Each structure stands twice: as structure tokens, then as C-alpha cells.
Amino acid sequence: MNELILEDALRSGQMWSRVLQRGQTLRLTDVEGGASVAALFYNADDKSERYNMPDTLKAQHVARLTAGFVLYSDMGRVLCSITEDSVGWHDAITGHGNAKHNLAKFGEGTYQKLRNDWYRNTHDNFLVELGKYDLGKRDIVANVNFFVKVVADEQGALSFVPKHSQPGGYVQLRAEMNTLVVLSNTPHPLDPSTTYAPKPVAIGIRSGVPAGKDDPCRLSRPENGRGFELTESYFAGRT
Numbered sequence: 346m347n348e349l350i351l352e353d354a355l356r357s358g359q360m361w362s363r364v365l366q367r368g369q370t371l372r373l374t375d376v377e378g379g380a381s382v383a384a385l386f387y388n389a390d391d392k393s394e395r396y397n398m399p400d401t402l403k404a405q406h407v408a409r410l411t412a413g414f415v416l417y418s419d420m421g422r423v424l425c426s427i428t429e430d431s432v433g434w435h436d437a438i439t440g441h442g443n444a445k446h447n448l449a450k451f452g453e454g455t456y457q458k459l460r461n462d463w464y465r466n467t468h469d470n471f472l473v474e475l476g477k478y479d480l481g482k483r484d485i486v487a488n489v490n491f492f493v494k495v496v497a498d499e500q501g502a503l504s505f506v507p508k509h510s511q512p513g514g515y516v517q518l519r520a521e522m523n524t525l526v527v528l529s530n531t532p533h534p535l536d537p538s539t540t541y542a543p544k545p546v547a548i549g550i551r552s553g554v555p556a557g558k559d560d561p562c563r564l565s566r567p568e569n570g571r572g573f574e575l576t577e578s579y580f581a582g583r584t
Contacts, residue, residue, distance in 0.1 A: 347551040355382065355546040358463075360470035361528040362477065364389040365520035367580070368554040370428065373491055373528075374547040378512040380492040381533040382546055383441045383467045385475075385485065386416055386424045389523040392480060394418045398437055398487035404568040410435040410489060413565040415521070415572060422576040423569070424524050426562035429517035432510050436490040439503060441467035442534040450532075451541040464541045470529035478525060491516055492546075493533050505535040519562075521555050521576050 350369065355361055365371055373382060388394035397419040405414050412430035415423045427435075447454070447466045454464030471485055492510035495503050518526075530543045556563050556573055563573045 347553045349549065349551055351548070351550040353548040355528060355530045355548055357530060357543040357545065358465035359530050360474045361548070362474045363526055363550070365524045365526055365550065367520055367523050368552070370517055370519045370551045370553050371526060372515055372517040372549040374549070375432070375492050375510045375512065375514040376545045376547055378510055378514070378544065379508055380510055380544040380546050381531070381536065382491040383529045383531065384489045384491060385471060385527040387480070387525040388418060388424065389525040392478060392484070392525065394420050394422070395484070395486055396424060396489070402437060404572070405566050408438065409494070410437050413561050415562050415569055416489070417572060421572060422579055423521040423572045425518040425520055426556055426560070427516060428519045428562065429515070432492055432514045432516055434494040434509065435516060436493040436495045436533070439490065439495050439533070439535055441471070441488055441490070441529070442532060443468035446534050450539055454541060465531055467529045467531040470531060471527060474527045490533055495535060503535060505533060505537060507537070519553060519556070521573070
């Protein structure tokens with residue numbers, strides 16, 4: 346059985362980051378339902394390599410993420426695989442909000458007025474967390490929004506699906522590289538709610554091993570097989 350390494354809580358408005366070692370798993374659980382967690386991913390050993398949204402979607406012929414899919418880097422390697430998912434749809438297209446979005450939607454929510462309940466935004470949370478790793482504004486790329494479903498109508502207009510994720514819903518990722526994960530528990534920019542109330546999320550990290558030859562994520566697309574081969578070659582060259 347895989348050993349539990351860490352249990353943590355991602356509170357309303359909170360940011361979080363950690364380097365997952367190759368093979369470790371990260372499980373995010375929507376405690377109350379309606380969560381929205383923005384995420385960025387980087388090669389922890391060479392942070393110039395990071396998650397690439399266009400390659401992730403086009404290589405797997407999808408417009409959203411769920412179990413069986415992987416997160417590609419801009420070098421064609423696999424940063425993480427999604428090994429388990431009870432939610433079924435995670436947004437990979439619509440990005441994240443900033444201080445201007447927050448002010449327009451929620452009004453003024455400064456630390457001076459609200460103290461620890463002040464209205465944090467995803468962009469600033471990302472910048473604060475990335476700064477711990479000598480990264481900054483130019484290193485922010487298109488992000489994943491876990492627990493969020495956004496759909497398009499026949500005219501291409503995007504709309505947020507309320508209450509998509511139910512209480513206890515979870516998604517689990519396995520690191521296929523040593524992967525820096527950056528999270529922000531802050532409102533999605535398309536969420537129509539005007540009440541600032543991000544939902545709590547539980548974090549669990551366990552030991553494990555990278556994908557084997559018969560792993561469902563490797564076999565889900567021919568392109569994924571090549572992505573895993575590139576990843577394995579990268580690590581073989583380093584050792």
C-alpha cells in the first residue's frame with residue numbers, strides 16, 4: 346500500500362505549492378462541493394519546462410480533463426497523469442482571475458477591512474507562490490481549473506456550470522516527473538456568484554511509482570505512449 350506522506354487543507358483563498366517526486370500521487374478532495382482550484386505545473390529540475398495547455402488538449406483530442414488523460418509539458422513530456430477522478434470534468438481552457446476581476450465582482454475586500462478573510466485572487470496568489478522558486482509573472486501559463494466545468498453553446502459562448510462538483514468529489518494526479526505543483530483556492534473568473542466564498546479542499550500526498558507499460562493513461566492515446574517514452578528517456582539520460 347502506498348504510504349501517506351502528507352495531509353493538508355487548502356482553505357478559502359489560500360495558495361499552496363510543493364514538489365511532487367516522480368511517482369508520488371496528489372489527491373484533491375472537494376470537501377463541501379462547488380470547489381474551484383487553479384493549478385500550474387513545472388519540471389522541478391528545470392523550471393523553464395512547464396505545463397502546456399494547447400499540446401495537452403490537441404494531443405489527446407479533448408477540451409477538458411479527467412481520468413486517463415495526462416498533463417504535457419512544452420517539451421512533449423508528461424508532467425502528471427490523472428489516475429482517478431470522481432468529478433468527470435476539469436476546465437483547462439478559461440484561465441484565472443486577477444485583482445481587477447475580484448474588485449468588479451465582489452467589491453472591495455482588503456486585508457485592512459477583513460483581515461485574514463480578505464479577497465485573494467488567483468493571479469496574485471500564483472505570483473506569491475512562484476516567487477518562492479525564483480519564478481515570476483512571465484512564468485505564469487494557461488492553468489488547469491480543477492472541479493470546474495465550463496461549456497460552450499452553438500455560438501461558442503462559454504458558461505460556468507454551477508454545483509458541478511459534489512461534496513467528496515476528488516481528483517488524483519500522479520507525478521511522472523519531479524513536478525512543482527502550484528495551487529490557488531480562489532474563485533473561477535466565469536463563476537456568476539457575487540459572494541466571495543471559495544470552498545475548502547483537502548490535500549493528500551502518497552508515495553508511489555511512475556506509470557508502467559500497461560498503465561491506462563499511457564494506453565488512452567497513441568500520442569500518450571510517445572509522451573511517456575520521451576519522459577522515460579529524459580530520466581534514463583539523467584541517471
